[in-house]
Amino acid sequence: QVQLVESGGGLVQAGGSxxxxxxxxxxxxxxxxxxxxxxxxxxxREFVAAxxxxxxxxxxxxxxKGRFTMSRDxxxxxxxxxxxxxxxxxxxxxxxxxxxxxxxxxxxxxxGYWGKGALVTVSS
Numbered sequence: 001q002v003q004l005v006e007s008g009g010g011l012v013q014a015g016g017s018x019x020x021x022x023x024x025x026x027x028x029x030x031x032x033x034x035x036x037x038x039x040x041x042x043x044x045r046e047f048v049a050a051x052x053x054x055x056x057x058x059x060x061x062x063x064x065k066g067r068f069t070m071s072r073d074x075x076x077x078x079x080x081x082x083x084x085x086x087x088x089x090x091x092x093x094x095x096x097x098x099x100x101x102x103x104x105x106x107x108x109x110x111x112g113y114w115g116k117g118a119l120v121t122v123s124s
Contacts, residue, residue: 001026001027002024002025002026002027002032002098002112002113003024003025003026003113004022004023004024004096004097004098004113004114004115004116005022005023005025005096005115005116006020006021006022006094006095006096006115006116006117006118007020007021007022007023007118008020008021008118009094009118009119009120010119010120010121011121011122011123012086012120012121012122012123013122013123014086014087014088014122014123014124015085015086016086016122017082017083017084017085017086018083018086018120019080019081019082019083020036020080020081020083020094020096020118020120021078021079021080021081022034022036022078022079022080022081022096022115023076023077023078024077024078024079024098025077029074029077029078030053030054030074031053031100032053032098032099032100032113033050033051033052033053033098033099033100033101033102033105034050034051034070034072034079034096034097034098034105035047035048035049035050035051035096035097035098035099035105035106035111036048036049036050036070036079036081036094036095036096036097037094037095037097037108038090038092038093038094038095038120039092039093039095039117040089040091040092041091041092043092045095045108046061046108047061047106047107047108048060048061048064048068048081048094049061049064049068049070049081050070050102050105050106051070051071051072051079052102053100053102054074055071055072055074057102058070059106063089064083064090067083067084067085067086068081068082068083068084069081069082069084070082079096081094083120086120086122087122088122088123088124089122090120090122091120091121091122092119092120093117093118093119093120094117094118094119094120095114095115095116095117095118096114096115097111097113097114097115098111098112098113099111099112099113100112
């Protein structure tokens, strides 16, 4: 059974930076594409970023392109989401996700595993 544990959430001022991390346990990390989704208050969960199993391919939502960078370390079974130039509209619970199917992951449909989430609050 895959377990995902996020860390690194918190409160930051607009324009600041924050890094989220997600550790996978229970299965072979390198066989899973990894992603981040977020859900703001009163809104549906939305895709943020994803990285392929080998790390060669990344995909970002238009709203975070140029500001967020996702990476993975297959030696540490961990992914990172570096968030720069944060805006108040980035405030949300950020969820780590894992799936062996890339298309399922980036579409957010039928994703195999989810973390419990990390709260990111950006003050204006």
